[in-house]
Amino acid sequence: MAKRIDVKDLDIYYGSFRAVEGVTMSIEPRSITALIGPSGCGKSTFLRSLNRMHEVIPGARVSGSVILDGQDLYGAGVDPVSVRRHVGMVFQRPNPFPTMSIYENVVAGMRLNGRGTRKAAMDEVVEGALQGANLWNEVKDRLDRPGSSLSGGQQQRLCIARAIAVKPDVLLMDEPCSALDPISTLAIEDLMDQLKKDYTIVIVTHNMQQAARVSDRTGFFNIAGTGQPGKLIEMDETSTMFSTPSNQATEDYISGRFG
Amino acid sequence: MTTPATTQVGGPLDQGPPAEPRIGSRNRTGDKIFSGTATAAGITILVTLAGIAAFLLYEGFPALVAAPEDVPGGEGFWPYVQPLLFGTVLAAVIALIIAAPLSIGIALFISHYAPRKIAAPLGYLVDLLAAVPSVVYGLWGIFFLAPQLVPVFQWLENTLGFLPFFEGPTSATGRTMLTAGIVLAVMILPIMSGVNREVFLQTPRLQEEAALALGATRSEMIRMTVLPFARSGMVSGAMLGLGRALGETLAVALVLSPAAVISFNLIGSTNSSTIAANIALNFPESSGLAVNTLIATGLVLFTLTFVVNFIARAVVARRKDFSGANA
Numbered sequence: 001m002a003k004r005i006d007v008k009d010l011d012i013y014y015g016s017f018r019a020v021e022g023v024t025m026s027i028e029p030r031s032i033t034a035l036i037g038p039s040g041c042g043k044s045t046f047l048r049s050l051n052r053m054h055e056v057i058p059g060a061r062v063s064g065s066v067i068l069d070g071q072d073l074y075g076a077g078v079d080p081v082s083v084r085r086h087v088g089m090v091f092q093r094p095n096p097f098p099t100m101s102i103y104e105n106v107v108a109g110m111r112l113n114g115r116g117t118r119k120a121a122m123d124e125v126v127e128g129a130l131q132g133a134n135l136w137n138e139v140k141d142r143l144d145r146p147g148s149s150l151s152g153g154q155q156q157r158l159c160i161a162r163a164i165a166v167k168p169d170v171l172l173m174d175e176p177c178s179a180l181d182p183i184s185t186l187a188i189e190d191l192m193d194q195l196k197k198d199y200t201i202v203i204v205t206h207n208m209q210q211a212a213r214v215s216d217r218t219g220f221f222n223i224a225g226t227g228q229p230g231k232l233i234e235m236d237e238t239s240t241m242f243s244t245p246s247n248q249a250t251e252d253y254i255s256g257r258f259g
Numbered sequence: 260m261t262t263p264a265t266t267q268v269g270g271p272l273d274q275g276p277p278a279e280p281r282i283g284s285r286n287r288t289g290d291k292i293f294s295g296t297a298t299a300a301g302i303t304i305l306v307t308l309a310g311i312a313a314f315l316l317y318e319g320f321p322a323l324v325a326a327p328e329d330v331p332g333g334e335g336f337w338p339y340v341q342p343l344l345f346g347t348v349l350a351a352v353i354a355l356i357i358a359a360p361l362s363i364g365i366a367l368f369i370s371h372y373a374p375r376k377i378a379a380p381l382g383y384l385v386d387l388l389a390a391v392p393s394v395v396y397g398l399w400g401i402f403f404l405a406p407q408l409v410p411v412f413q414w415l416e417n418t419l420g421f422l423p424f425f426e427g428p429t430s431a432t433g434r435t436m437l438t439a440g441i442v443l444a445v446m447i448l449p450i451m452s453g454v455n456r457e458v459f460l461q462t463p464r465l466q467e468e469a470a471l472a473l474g475a476t477r478s479e480m481i482r483m484t485v486l487p488f489a490r491s492g493m494v495s496g497a498m499l500g501l502g503r504a505l506g507e508t509l510a511v512a513l514v515l516s517p518a519a520v521i522s523f524n525l526i527g528s529t530n531s532s533t534i535a536a537n538i539a540l541n542f543p544e545s546s547g548l549a550v551n552t553l554i555a556t557g558l559v560l561f562t563l564t565f566v567v568n569f570i571a572r573a574v575v576a577r578r579k580d581f582s583g584a585n586a
Contacts, residue, residue, distance in 0.1 A: 053472055058375070085474035095465040099487035099581045108483060109473035146580045159469070166473065 002029035002200045003069040003086075003169040005050065010064035011229075012042070012049050014057060019045050021229035023064075025219060027170075032192060032201045034211035034238065037221030038253065042230025046221070047172050047204050051087035052080040068169065085109075088168035092175045094155035096147030096162070103143040105158055106130060109166035125165050133161035134191050153184025160191065164199070171195065173203040177210065189214050208254060212242050220250045312561065319555030322548060331541075331549050332519065340556050345521045346436070346531030347560065350511060351504035353440025353525070358448050359497055365448070366455035371481060382456060389449035397513030400442035405433035405514065412437070412526040423523045430528035432516075437525040439514045439533075443507055447500035454499060458492030459485050491575040491582065498571045502564055505535075512536035534560045 005027040012020040020042040027033045035043040048054040049062055052073065066073040073083050096105045106126045110117055117125075126143070130136040135157040139150070147158055156176060163171060173192075177185040192201060192214050205211050211218050219235035234247045245251045327335030365385060369378045412435065416427035462485045470480040486493075517532030517540070532540070538553045545553060 051472065053468065056468060056471060081474055081476050084472055089468075089472035091465060091468065091472075093465060095463075095469040097466065097469065097483060097487070099490070101581070108470075112473060112475050112479050149580065162469075162473065 002198060004029045005170065005200065005202075006065075006067040007050075008065045008067070010046070010049065010062060010066060012045055012054065012062050013060065015059040017227075018229040020049070021231050023232045025232060025235055027200060027202060028217065029200045030196055030198070031216040032196050032203060032214050034215035034218045035202065035204045035221060036206075036208060036211050036218060036253070037230070037233075038223065039206075040226075040230070041221040041223040043204050043219075043221040044174055045230070046232075047174055047202060048089075050170070050172055050202065051084050051089055053084070053089060055080055085166060086168055087170040087172060088163035088166065089172045089174065090156070090159050090163055090176045093179045094152055094159050096150070096155050096158050098146065098148045100147060101144045102139050102147050102150070102158060105147045106161050106165050108162060129161040129165035130158075132164050132195070133157040134187060134194075135161055151184070153180050153187055156180060156184065156188060157191065160188075160195075164195070168199070170200040170202065173201065175204055175206060178206065185210070208242075212238060218242070220245075220247070220253060222249055222253070315554060315558040315561055318551055319558040320551075322551040322555040325548055325551070329548050330552050331545075336552060336555060339519075339552060340534070340559055342519045342521050342531040343534045343537050343556055344559060344563070346515075346517075347505055347533040347535070347563070349436060349523075349525075349531070350439050350443055350533055351501055353437065354443035354447055354504040355497060355501055357441060357444035358451055358500055361444070362448055362451035362455050362496065362500070363493065365452040366459055367481065367485075369452075369456050370459040371477065371485065382453075385449050385452050385456075387449075388445075389453065393446060393507060393509045394513070396442050396446050397510035400438060400510060400514040401434065404442065405435075405438050407433070408435075408438055408441070409433040415526060424525045426524055427526060428528075429526050432528070434514050434516060435526050435528070436515070436530045439511050439530070440525070442510050442514055443504045446507060446510060447503050450503065451496045451500040454496030455489065455493055458489040458496070461492075462488045487581075494571050494575050498568055501567060505533075505560065505564055505567075507533075508535040508539045512539050 007023055007025050007027070010020065010023040011018060023046055035047060037043045045054055050066060050073075054060045062074055064074075068086065072078070073087075096102075097108060100108060103126055106129050107117075107122050110122065110125060127136060127140075130139060135154060138154060139145075139158075142149075147155065150158060156179075160171075160176075177188050180188065189210065192203070195201060196216075203211075203215065215238045217235065218238045218241040220233045220241065221230050222233045223230045234241070234245060234250045236245070241250065242254055245254060322330060322336050325336070327333065327338075330336050330339055332339045369382050369385070373381060409429065409431070412425075412427075412429045412433065415425040416429050419425045420427060466484040466488060467480055470483045475483060511533050512535075515530050515532055515536065516528070517537065518529040520529050520531055522529060522531065534556045538557060541549070542553055
């Protein structure tokens with residue numbers, strides 16, 4: 001299931017504006033890769049380019065390549081819809097579908113693209129995904145309640161369950177804990193640690209302690225100034241990044257001297 | 260002369276140096292004016308509504324209790340109003356059946372499919388249609404639409420004649436219930452598309468992205484997020500359109516040549532009129548109890564719109580927990 005991602009010379013543009021420049025990195029399977037950096041440095045844009053979600057903004061395009069286990073996600077004839085089936089995403093704010101029940105939220109992805117599934121099989125997937133997201137015990141007696149009736153932390157775990165129910169190869173997380181309290185955050189972090197057995201996880205976070213706690217490798221993005229493109233400054237093992245980074249800007253950022 | 264000025268302003272607690280503003284002071288004039296204005300506006304609408312209801316009841320009551328032979332038609336009020344009520348509902352329902360899917364399509368095209376350069380002008384154009392006076396739609400219905408529809412009606416009679424709606428014989432002028440319904444549909448299309456477009460555009464971005472990130476195509480994303488989110492807004496839009504269709508006077512009065520019948524035949528030459536059109540057509544020549552009768556039919560229309568609105572609200576409220584507003 002988990003696959004590696006190789007990004008080579010990736011430039012991301014919105015219209016004529018170059019938002020991210022020249023990113024080359026390898027993302028290992030069954031590991032957590034954290035992306036840190038100041039606001040506006042392009043780390044979220046880069047994350048979204050890994051499942052072509054940045055394309056929802058008109059005029060967005062890339063040059064360079066993103067290779068998922070040998071296949072270029074930006075190759076000719078590649079459908080962004082099918083890219084997103086393989087590369088799932090969890091967002092900054094929990095966003096369960098408010099008009100669907102907990103159960104329907106989990107199977108929402110399975111029902112797409114005309115893939116009808118038998119009820120028994122769906123029940124199995126729902127239980128598996130919710131258990132995978134550490135939510136099953138809390139919601140198993142009220143699967144028919146709306147997803148919006150859950151607490152924020154539960155909603156975010158429901159979103160993770162929804163993302164893993166379609167068995168993606170990669171899970172992208174865009175500041176998944178920024179709207180959550182510390183206890184819910186801890187629950188999500190524990191969950192990420194379990195999920196990395198099966199998935200390649202990439203997380204964008206503003207919380208450097210979080211990056212240090214959960215990730216195996218960390219990439220630091222920075223921006224030279226307003227209107228300049230964001231760049232990947234340095235990427236290394238998380239322990240190295242937080243103890244002996246090789247770049248001065250990384251050290252300044254990590255030690256809290258700016259950002 | 261020596262009395263301190265402060266005692267007159269505040270009362271016993273207000274004595275002492277007035278220099279520091281105290282916590283809890285409630286002297287917010289702007290706030291009061293604002294809330295007062297809003298409350299007054301809210302009350303005005305209730306008073307207006309009550310006033311109209313009272314007028315309709317007071318003026319219509321004589322017709323409700325009059326001897327049957329005194330009411331126009333000679334059979335009493337209920338036999339008089341029944342075909343009109345039937346015609347009103349039938350024309351409005353035809354209009355709604357045509358306009359509802361069309362308006363959703365137009366609104367979706369503008370909000371989610373059209374390139375931005377086309378979407379904005381198209382939106383203005385649709386809004387502009389709402390400003391065309393109804394008499395123009397009526398004339399368009401008589402002189403353009405009706406003759407064009409005659410062959411269509413003929414075809415309907417020949418192929419679907421086994422249905423009561425199309426049993427014929429086809430009207431030679433094309434001025435039929437179906438024509439009136441189509442004209443009404445065109446009339447209510449702008450308001451319904453406008454409301455639908457606005458609610459579609461309000462779908463939270465985060466919801467749409469959630470669907471897309473799961474691998475939804477654009478149409479799947481719309482079915483998963485936009486339409487469920489917009490559900491109550493679409494009902495509101497349909498109610499606005501239905502309200503206009505139920506009450507529309509001139510366009511129907513021009514298109515239909517009325518008869519006091521109840522007939523499901525949509526393409527024949529005898530059609531029931533609608534309440535509003537009937538009032539407009541007959542009011543100038545009426546006097547005495549006939550006027551009361553017309554006003555009483557207005558009361559029936561008033562009640563009908565109320566009932567329709569309540570039903571719509573109930574439909575929306577039924578799945579309140581699952582509302583898109585919880586996003």
